[in-house]
Amino acid sequence: MMTMSTYRARFDATVTFTNGGGLQAQGFFVDVPSPDVTPGEVGTLFLDSLGLLMAGDVVLDKLEIVEAAHKGTRGGPAAAGTPIGGRPEYVELSHVIRDRMVTLPNLPGPELGKHLTREASREIYAPGTEFDIGRISMVTNTGTYLDSPFHRYRDGHDLTGYTLERTIDLPAVVVRVEDSGRLTIDAVTLTPYEVEGKAVLLHTGDDARFGTAQYVEDAHFLTRDGAEWLIERGAVLVGIDAANIDDMTDGTRPAHSLLLGAGVAIVEHLTNLAQVPPLGATFTATAPRIEGLGTFPVRAFATIR
Known part of the structure; x- marks a missing residue:
């Protein structure tokens, strides 16, 4: 693109x-x-x-x-959104899932294999016809993934509780903090933004370290008052391109607890947010409808019309 x-x-x-x-x-x-x-x-x-x-x-x-x-910035060239016209552009915002990849160092990487190889399938099908059937074993927190309330709360809805309206074509606002000099994303940082009904995408730049040991070191995160501010002002989804939306040294996980408790979806481990304009794009991140799971990898992308 x-x-x-x-x-x-x-x-x-x-x-x-x-x-x-x-x-x-x-x-x-x-x-x-x-x-x-x-x-x-x-x-x-x-x-x-x-x-x-x-x-x-x-x-x-x-x-x-x-x-x-x-x-x-208010009054600037992005304030009116992206001009409409021509064919939409799409920005890939999810990491590729690969065999044995590292999402977080305390979680096992996915194992990709074969249920049926092409060679073995030749014994089943007519001459010249062959198929490949793969298999994957992984923890649900792999790559870029969507959290539902069940991830945090026993009585919260699982992945099947997300309607398409809650995860597809959400108007997006990108909050750029990669050069702020601070790891915290608090209410003061968010104050200039209109977030009601929007997917709020926190662009930290930490995705440049994804897959390395440094990814979890000095990682940006959303503070408790930042999460409260987003809930009070009607954000419907919050995404981040860092190792966790929370401070990983705080075992209470206030951002997860507050956002998911309020029904606000979370998408972690985004990438390529630098390619998304601050206003005017829409955000999509959909997971399979799997009963009993609170988290699963998504294909996340922005649409620029």
């Missing part, structure tokens, strides 16, 4: 207000539509991103345009 370059402006700013007073910002970033954006346009985007009222003059200093993924 061809991905168009996106750009952000980095600058210092001084704002004076028409009713008195002023504001200074250092090293501020906003999304911009192109590398040719003017200082005046950047100044307008800066004011829109903060929702500042009665702003007068805006003076920019150290303005630099850098190629970087959009964060979805």
Whole structure:
């Protein structure tokens, strides 16, 4: 898939207000539509991103345009979503499941084998006709997977409890935290985003370490107050491209407990979120309807129309 370059402006700013007073910002970033954006346009985007009222003059200093993924700043080029037209693009967001792969170091990898080989099938079928029937043995927490409430709660619904409406073509919002300098994703981080009825995809960049011992080290996670904020504001699904949606040193698993307790679906071990725009895409992650299981691998993808 061809991905168009996106750009952000980095600058210092001084704002004076028409009713008195002023504001200074250092090293501020906003999304911009192109590398040719003017200082005046950047100044307008800066004011829109903060929702500042009665702003007068805006003076920019150290303005630099850098190629970087959009964060979805308010008033920026992603605010109106992705333009509609032409054939949809699809972004693969799930890891490939391979024999003996490592998802998490404390879980066994899947074992792939054959129930019926092509060679053996020749004894069963007519000449020139052959089939391959494979088999797989794995824990359900393998690759990219969907959690249902039964994963955490005995009386929660299992995978069969998810209707198609809850896991297909959900409007998505991507929260980019890979360069935040913090491992925590809290309520303050989430405050700028409109999440009601949406799949909230937490882009940490940790997927670059998937399959290595470093994947579980210094992993990003959603905090308790972040989970509470998402529930209160009506998110329907939360995905993350890290080793766990929770802090793995906290045995109470507050994000799992709160989200699944509220019926909010969780998808862990996503990948390629850098290719998904902050707004305008939809998210799909469906698992087989298996009775009695709380978790299972999914084919997760984003649709960009």
